[in-house]
Amino acid sequence: MSFFKDVSLRSAGTDLISFFRTTGTHSPWLFLAACVPTAIIIYTFYIDTLEKAKPPPPTVTYFESWPATRTIEESKAAIAEYQKRKDEMRAREKEAYKAFGRAVGMDVEKIEREAQLERAKKDAQADDSAAGAKQ
Numbered sequence: 850m851s852f853f854k855d856v857s858l859r860s861a862g863t864d865l866i867s868f869f870r871t872t873g874t875h876s877p878w879l880f881l882a883a884c885v886p887t888a889i890i891i892y893t894f895y896i897d898t899l900e901k902a903k904p905p906p907p908t909v910t911y912f913e914s915w916p917a918t919r920t921i922e923e924s925k926a927a928i929a930e931y932q933k934r935k936d937e938m939r940a941r942e943k944e945a946y947k948a949f950g951r952a953v954g955m956d957v958e959k960i961e962r963e964a965q966l967e968r969a970k971k972d973a974q975a976d977d978s979a980a981g982a983k984q
Contacts, residue, residue, distance in 0.1 A: 869877050915927070950957040 869880070915924075947957045947961075950960070
């Protein structure tokens, strides 16, 4: 901070006042003519950033996905129906991947058997570690 040790606001102010009092080619009006447009431009950029920093207000769309009078049984039935459709979609997707695997020459049954064995091993390890943690 040795650069700012010789700087003083009082001496800067007196220097500015003495500059304004001098007669000659330096005019206070020239100083204002240089400072005012610069200040206006800086202020305009400041206002512009304030306006653009605010996100537009969100548009809220209300829709009714189920009636308010729906019972718990109706909710459970809707959930079961949705789960059934989801399971059917997953089964169709699995069959599509198997068909693709057969088309490119893979033995998909062998791959599925290996995956089931690996899953069984992981489940057995998880059960063993859970049983070991309880003891």
